[in-house]
Amino acid sequence: MLGMTANLPMTVPMDGMPDRITIYEVGPRDGLQNEKSVVPTEVKAEFVQRLVGAGLETVETTSFVPPSWIPQLSDAPDLLQQLADTGHGPKRPVLVPNERGLDNALAAGVGAIAIFGSATETFAQKNLNRSVAESVEMFTPVVRRAREAGLWVRAYVSMCFGDPWEGPVPVEQVVDVCARLMDLGCDQLSIGDTIGVGTVGHVAKLLESLDAQGIPASKTAVHFHDTYGQALSNTLTALRHGVTVVDASTGGLGGCPYARSATGNLATEDLVWACRGLGIETGVDLDALVGTSLWMAEQLGRPSPSAVVRALGGA
Structure with missing residues (x-):
């Protein structure tokens, strides 16, 4: 039952793990963007507020993409207005695809943005209607303009481990794209396993190759989808290689509207449970987080795919 400490894991630390990690919560943006029915703005606002209340300090709230691209996120200005009291500065990033998106984000008073590139040419065309070079x-x-305005900037790179059209993606190709985006002046890189095909050896190799290119683990976040049940093991491998920022989605919500094989993200609850067992501090109240997932599952009309939510919440 939710809140029973007897159900919590025993803490047994492992060598090579960090003392603390930052969870970069993507539920309100990446988690909801693929929902077929439009989630009311007030529900999204309450979702963000509940996440913040549970101790998640970094919550990616929405995206300033054209409404025709992702209708679910067309209410970005209204959502940020409703969240004005909770703040949307450096710890409330929004996704922007281009300068028009940046203009809208600046008008909304955001303090952080994320851009999203692709490691493969096919997905770059499908996602942004441009080649990789044209995207850069x-x-x-x-x-440049975001940095001049004092904003914190993150660079996402999708399809870092495999592409549904091109197959396995060479590590060298991924590193090259990541380096080109980071050379623009981004503060942080997030490497994405968009279709969830990565495994632990592949994760280790990519992180080592990024470090050799001058992109250290201290500037790198990981973003794993759980299509084949590998998201948590891949994340723990990344932590052992020095990564301390992990993208996760409360309730395991998520997907990609341009890649049908991209299923849900790593569930934030599952990550917090594993970290608690390892003695890794996250700053998250697991009971409050599970309660939030159960609430959101009611809003969406289906149970949460998170194993921890099902176990603790009786879902």
Whole structure:
């Protein structure tokens, strides 16, 4: 039953793990973007507020993409207005695809943005209607202007481990794209396993290769989808290689509207449970988080896919 400490794992630390990690919560943006029915703005606002209340200090709230791209996120300005009292500065990033998106984000008073590139040419065309090189060119003024405005900037790179159209993606190709985006002046890189095909050896190899390119684990976050049940094991491997920022989605919500094989993200509850067992501090109240997932599952009309939510919440 929710809140029973007898159900919590015994803490047994492991060598090589960090003392603390930052969870970069993507539920309100990446988690909801693929929902077929539009979630009311007030529900999204309460979702963010509940997440903040549970101790999640970094919550990616929405995206300033054209409404025709992702109708679910067309209420971005209204959502941020409703969240004005909770703040949406450096710890409330929003996704922007281009300069027009940046203009809208700046008008909304955000303090942090994220751009999203692709490690493969096919997904770059499907997601942004541009080649990889053209995408980098498009992002160049976005990052420059954002930094001039004092914003914190993150760079997402999708399809870092496999692409449904191109198959396995060479590590060298991924590193090259990551380096080009980070060279624009981004503060943080998030490497994404968009279709969830990565495994622990692949994760270790990519992180080592990024470090050799001058992109250390201290500037790298990981973003794993759980299509094949590998998201948590891949994340723990990344932690052992020095990563301390992990993208996760409360309740395991998520997917990608341009890649049908991309299922849910790593569930934040599952990550917090594993970290508690390892003695890794997250700052998250697990009971409050599970309660939030159960609430959101009611809003969406289906149970949460998170194993921890099902176990603790009786879902």
